Amino acid sequence: xxxxxxxxxxxxxxxxxxxxxxxxxxxxxxxxxxxxxxxxxxxxxxxxxxxxxxxxxxxxxxxxxxxxxxxxxxxxxxxxxxxxxxxxxxxxxxxxxxxxxxxxxxxxxxxxxxxxxxxxxxxxxxxxxxxxxxxxxxxxxxxxxxxxxxxxxxxxxxxxxxxxxxxxxxxxxxxxxxxxxxxxxxxxxxxxxxxxxxxxxxxxxxxxxxxxxxxxxxxxxxxxxxxxxxxxxxxxxxxxxxxxxxxxxxxxxxxxxxxxxxxxxxxxxxxxxxxxxxxxxxxxxxxxxxxxxxxxxxxxxxxxxxxxxx
Numbered sequence: 001x002x003x004x005x006x007x008x009x010x011x012x013x014x015x016x017x018x019x020x021x022x023x024x025x026x027x028x029x030x031x032x033x034x035x036x037x038x039x040x041x042x043x044x045x046x047x048x049x050x051x052x053x054x055x056x057x058x059x060x061x062x063x064x065x066x067x068x069x070x071x072x073x074x075x076x077x078x079x080x081x082x083x084x085x086x087x088x089x090x091x092x093x094x095x096x097x098x099x100x101x102x103x104x105x106x107x108x109x110x111x112x113x114x115x116x117x118x119x120x121x122x123x124x125x126x127x128x129x130x131x132x133x134x135x136x137x138x139x140x141x142x143x144x145x146x147x148x149x150x151x152x153x154x155x156x157x158x159x160x161x162x163x164x165x166x167x168x169x170x171x172x173x174x175x176x177x178x179x180x181x182x183x184x185x186x187x188x189x190x191x192x193x194x195x196x197x198x199x200x201x202x203x204x205x206x207x208x209x210x211x212x213x214x215x216x217x218x219x220x221x222x223x224x225x226x227x228x229x230x231x232x233x234x235x236x237x238x239x240x241x242x243x244x245x246x247x248x249x250x251x252x253x254x255x256x257x258x259x260x261x262x263x264x265x266x267x268x269x270x271x272x273x274x275x276x277x278x279x280x281x282x283x284x285x286x287x288x289x290x291x292x293x294x295x296x297x298x299x300x301x302x303x304x305x306x307x308x309x310x
Contacts, residue, residue, distance in 0.1 A: 012037050012049035014116050016153040020079035020208045021160075022051065026129035027196045028121040040119045040131060043200040044160040045167070045190035048119045051133065053082050054141065054149040056222055057111040060102045071098045075113060078150060078212035078220075084117060084133040097138045112222065114141045114149065143222065144263055150216040151261060151275055154209040158277070161202045163190060168199070213275055217256045250281055250289045255298065258307050266306035 021042050029047075030038040039047040055077035063070045070087040086098045104111055117133035124130070141149075163182050167190045170176040177187045193200070214220040257275045261267045269287070276286040290307060293299040300310045 014050040014052035015046055015048050016149065016156045017042070017046065017048065017051045017053060018079040018153055018157055018205075018208055018212060019053070019055070019075075019077050019082045021046070021157065021205060022048065022053075022082065022119065022131055023080050025131055026121060027192065029192070038120065040121050041189055041192050041196070042160075043193055043197050044157070044164045044202070044205065045186060045193040046160055047189040047192075050116060050136075051119050052114070052116055052149075053077065053133070054112065054114040054146050054153075055082065057101065057105055057113050060098065060105050062102070071095075071102070073098070075115065077153075078215045079208035082115075082133055083131070084115065084135055086135060090134065091136075094135055094138060098135075101138070101140075110222070112141050112143065112146050114139050114145070146222065147216040147218075147261060148263070150212045151271060154212045154216075154275070155271075157205055157209050160186070161205050164193075164200065164202055167194065210279060213257075213279060216261070216275075217259075219256075250276075250285065251293060251298070253279060253281065254286060254289060254293065255309065258299065259309055262308050266302050266308040269305045269307070272307060 021044060022040070025040050025042045025048075027041040028038060029041065030036055037049045039049050041047055053075060055075045058074040058076045058081065060071060060073040063072055065087070068088040070085060073084050073086075075082040075084065086094055088095075101111065101113075115133065115135045116137040117135045119131060119133055121129055121131055163186045166180055167177055167182055170180055172191055172194050174187055174191070177190065178184065182190065211220070215222060253276060254272060257272055258267045261271060261275075269290075272290065273283045273286050277283055290299065294301055294307070297310055299307050301307055
């Protein structure tokens with residue numbers, strides 16, 4: 001799915017987004033120029049022109065319009081549902097792919113997809129604002145590739161959560177955000193998000209990340225209905241660092257992460273620590289436990305900073 005020509009390489013980068021974050025967005029912006037990119041701004045401050053999503057194809061239905069057949073689809077990930085459409089204005093390749101997918105979908109077999117798409121907000125006649133996608137590239141993927149995407153999307157989500165929470169405690173200014181160490185590429189989106197949405201509770205995003213990691217680690221089925229947020233729980237129960245968690249629990253989590261994400265070459269340290277951190281385990285405790293598991297022979301380190309099961 002990588003760009004293969006100079007025009008595509010100059011495109012806006014595709015951001016990995018869980019459906020819950022994208023779907024709750026209602027702010028969009030576009031520059032004054034004819035060819036200026038348009039962005040959807042999420043509550044966590046992501047400025048989304050393109051997005052890279054993955055999930056289970058839930059529906060794909062044709063709808064006849066005056067301009068020809070319009071395909072409308074739903075792609076469900078661990079947090080909710082993405083909505084997409086493909087019509088005569090899309091490339092012949094994408095239209096052909098969608099027709100093939102529709103035939104496969106009719107067989108009833110589950111289909112996991114990865115899609116690069118342009119994102120947009122649209123407003124109904126009643127004034128409601130919704131998000132949707134226009135696919136540019138579509139690929140059928142396997143369970144392992146989906147697990148890898150879930151981990152990557154979770155990592156990026158948690159980075160946005162951290163930047164959002166840090167910004168919420170500061171005066172809303174570029175200087176204050178920059179002095180606090182918030183990445184320069186995140187500042188504009190965070191300022192616009194804060195001005196438009198106001199205070200945002202990031203707890204639901206943490207819960208969605210935990211659900212995504214459960215699926216990535218095989219603790220939930222890919223096909224499990226998961227678009228509804230889990231019941232609210234006290235904040236300490238999900239965000240408190242588990243510094244005093246039993247060593248067996250930490251070890252089980254780390255080995256589970258590595259088992260599910262290892263594609264044959266091991267799993268890099270950052271992926272393991274980020275996944276454990278999203279579950280509430282502080283990085284230092286997780287790293288210490290990794291070293292212990294290697295010393296005990298439960299894990300091996302085929303090359304520096306990469307881990308696999310023994």
